[in-house]
Amino acid sequence: MTVRVLLADDQPLIRTALQMVVTDTPDLRVVGEAGTGSEAVRLTRETEPDVVVMDIRMPGMDGIEATRLITAGPGTARVVVLTTFDEDDHVYGALRAGASGFLVKDMALDDILAAIRVVAAGDALIAPSVTRRLIAEFAGRPEPAAGRPAEASAAGRGAIEGLTAREREVLTLVGSGLSNPEIAARLVISVATVKTYVTRLLAKLGARDRVQLVIIAYEAGLVGPR
Template sequence: MTVRVLLVDDQPLVRAALQMVITDAPDLDVAGEAGNGAEAVRLVRELAPDVVVMDIRMPGMDGIEATRLITAGAGPARVVVLTTFDDDDYVYAALRAGASGFLVKDMALDDILAAVRVVAAGDALIAPSVTRRLIAEFAGRPAPAPPPRTAEGITGREREVLTLVGGGRSNAEIAADLVISVATVKTYVTRLLAKLDARDRVQLVIIAYEMGLVAASR
């Protein structure tokens, strides 16, 4: 099945580079392009893409508000934020808005394609080499107060798994740490998603920080 991708960035050169490599991939297709958030929201409704690669800083409606509107809709589109780690203070807010992960603009293009495939498959982009640093950095920053998160309703083992997910650990790493099978870890993650009403693994990471299970590193 071909994954249909909407590219959203106010820089035409960025969109052109992504379009070129996506067009060359047999399992990916560019559904459309947008230069700002408002246009992205409109095109998602019209084109129903599978994945939206979303810049944050754009004129008019930014990527955070666009992500919030897209993920609140009834369509299947999942959002991957495209950002710059060194100067972008809005990644955590974008994850709160419902993004399924994020990419850094200086990543290799092949890695970006791999990330799009991961998100299209229903997972979230939690790459320890990048995500651990970003979420740890932005989780400790002030943000509009969300409803308080508690650990009520989850078991002790589920709490352990959630803590490790919050630390950016993969399923295989969690299995090794807890001396259980990868299949069992997947079962715990699925239960956590349901019990905590989380969209995907990225939101589990955010919830782990909100519960105080993982401390933001400095």
């Protein structure tokens, strides 16, 4: 199966480099390139990609709004944010907008290709170390959800009311950035059992992927800055 990829970045050099790498990969194919957020939204509707690699900082409509429109639209495209993480302070907003993870521009090219495949397969890409940085960076801010912290916290607490004690425990560890093997070791259970709990959490909380579980854990107050 060939993964259809749309590249959205306002820097032609970045787009060209990614286009060359993706084109040289047999199971990936570039179906379009966009230099603005609005163009990315339009091309997503026209070309129906499996994955949109989205820069955050673009002129006019930024990558966060474009991500929100794409993931809320009728298509099935999934978005991976492309960012210089040490400089961008909008990664959390992009994840809330529906991104399935993000790539850092200085990642190895093989890792970027692997990330595209992971997201195309329906999983989320959020490395444990990055999860911890996200929580530390954003959990202490006063505007976690569109400037409405009280409402966001209430919504998060309400979302987890139906969870069992063990499910809350697993959700807390997911939100803390632990991988399935790390959670299994912490709780002294099998990795398969952890996967079952994560699948159950996704269903109960109506979450699309692991990224949304991290956000729910944060908004429910289960995790916070260290």
